[in-house]
Amino acid sequence: MPDHPSPAVAGVPPARIAALRAAAEAAYRARRPRTQARLAAGNDFLGGVPMHWMRDWPQPFPMLVARAEGAVIEDLDGNRLDDFCLGDTGSMYGHSPAPVAAAIRAQAERGLTYMLPTEAALDCAGLLSARFGAMRWQIATTATDANRFALRVARAVTGRPKVAVFDGCYHGTVDEAMICRDAAGRTVARPGLVGQVADLALSGTALPWNDLGAIDAALATGEIAAVLTEPVMTNSCMVLPAPGFLEGLRELCTRHGAVLILDETHTQSSGWGGYGRGHAIAPDMLVVGKCIAGGLPAAVWGMSPALADRFAAYDARRPSGHSGMGTTLSANPLQFACLQATLTQVATPGAHDRMEAGARRLAEGLAAAIARHGAPWHVARVGARVEFICHPTPLRDGAEARLAHHPALEAAIHAALVVRGCLIAPFHNMMLVSPVTTDAQIDRLTAAFDAVLAELFGDPI
Incomplete structure (x- = not known):
């Protein structure tokens, strides 16, 4: 009997998810030789990191941060990323406001x-x-x-x-x-x-x-x-x-x-x-x-x-x-x-106005990319907080949210965005726009997201 392909995950063939993740991991490793060497030297932290969940990011090994300023984060190897995670809200107003x-x-x-x-x-x-x-x-x-x-x-x-x-x-x-x-x-x-x-x-x-x-x-x-x-x-x-x-x-x-x-x-x-x-x-x-x-x-x-x-x-x-x-x-x-x-x-009213405008620009860009590729997903936004959700319609409760959560797919997308220079929250698809996030950064994230969707929803395999 012929083999049957695995069912799609939120509209995406599993083979494409695996390919996207593998390519992202290879690129991530190639760009971080100093980080790999420093981690390989070992340390006395449990699991090698000061908080256990720092190993849960969907990369093959943790990123070691050298510095962060405004809405940009730089790692030990000099890779600079537009930061839309912002410490999962901890640095929502930008890193180290003056x-x-x-x-x-x-x-x-x-x-x-x-x-x-x-x-x-x-x-x-x-x-x-x-x-x-x-x-x-x-x-x-x-x-x-x-x-x-x-x-x-x-x-x-x-x-x-x-x-x-x-x-x-x-x-x-x-x-x-x-x-x-x-x-x-x-x-x-x-x-x-x-x-x-x-x-x-x-x-x-x-x-x-x-x-x-x-x-x-x-x-x-x-x-x-x-x-x-x-x-x-x-x-x-x-x-x-x-x-x-x-x-x-x-x-x-x-x-x-x-x-x-x-x-x-x-x-x-x-x-x-x-x-x-x-x-x-x-x-x-x-x-x-x-x-x-x-x-x-x-x-x-x-x-x-x-x-x-x-x-x-x-x-x-x-x-x-x-x-x-x-x-x-x-x-x-x-x-x-x-x-x-x-x-x-x-955290002034003017700062929140800038955050609102930037988040609106981001949400519209992500939604346009989703529509362009016919993905059965949607975008949710509350103020400066934006998420793409791999489900066709808005969610009603926690039970629906669990069903709309696709860890392997979301991890692959996150990893692919990182190697394209964009950092979003690792455990769900959250993006924050700070008062110092620029339109250019928002547009780069939108373009990176569009490129990732092209790989996931391109011509049939």
Whole structure:
């Protein structure tokens, strides 16, 4: 009997995916002899890298960065890439913005950490409220920490045990968010968790995105202290809220007495003040991390004045002892120096206007290439955040996002873009446009994407 070809992956023959990946890997190796030699010399990091996921990029070996400036990154071998990953949002405003670099130099001469506030720290609270809305703020080092602390407050003020998150969500490495829905709709731990022993369904409930009925039913149990969510699902395949969904979510949380926590760590790219403020969705708590201090590790979390009053009352009653919130190096003066510089000089309304215009140009260019080659894909955009999704129609929830995720195809595309001088996020198809990204860089990425599609969707084999 004749051999049958393997089924296409998102419209692409597997043989073409393999050929694209092989060619990209060969070119990547040929251009990085110094990097290969340095890695071959070995080191004492586990797996040879300081964080295990640095080996998960779809290249045959990690890129060693020599420097980065603006929206360009340069590796040890002198290869320069237009950077649309931007530290997966950590450097969303560009690498080392001049005001932030100056703030670091100035603060370094005054001390790096001393467990006491500064005048700049006091100024930053007002700057944050002016940007995101009136809140009572606290500072953390990462958004994971901020989310973890926010959940403690929500449980404290409600007296309820569980946290609701959405199937397919991303909130860092918070335990309560490491859950998903199985085929029967039950809450289970995400596959692949390392060293997991506790039953995460005891503390968390995974809900389907864009399903207000399911949310209503879950909140009606009286067990849910908080709903922790991004206003747009990211870090999977980007899934937008259906019209009225976020408004409905806000109303349901109010009706059932659950705390609504918006994690805008990624969606602050949607515009000045974030997605919630831009769409008049008022959360009870807000978390923002990654690029909030221009690339220096920092995160902020705040609660509405009403919730702050409730927490103050709880705090006055609780026994003295460890709160389980806070880390020694959080709220250090270096964070505040960079936060102040970012909020006043870098992440301005004008900067977000430039990001929006550039992202629109990128999304239109990618969509045109997809149409030109007849790919059954689409482009999603929220503010400065753009993704091509290897699925013909917009997605509704996390389950659809999982089905639209094609790791082998996406890895091949990423690798092929890298050897064409364009870096995008490695674990999904996210691209960010910074205030310093040029039209020429956007057009180079569009041209590279078009060339990759030509290889994947060219004449039949």
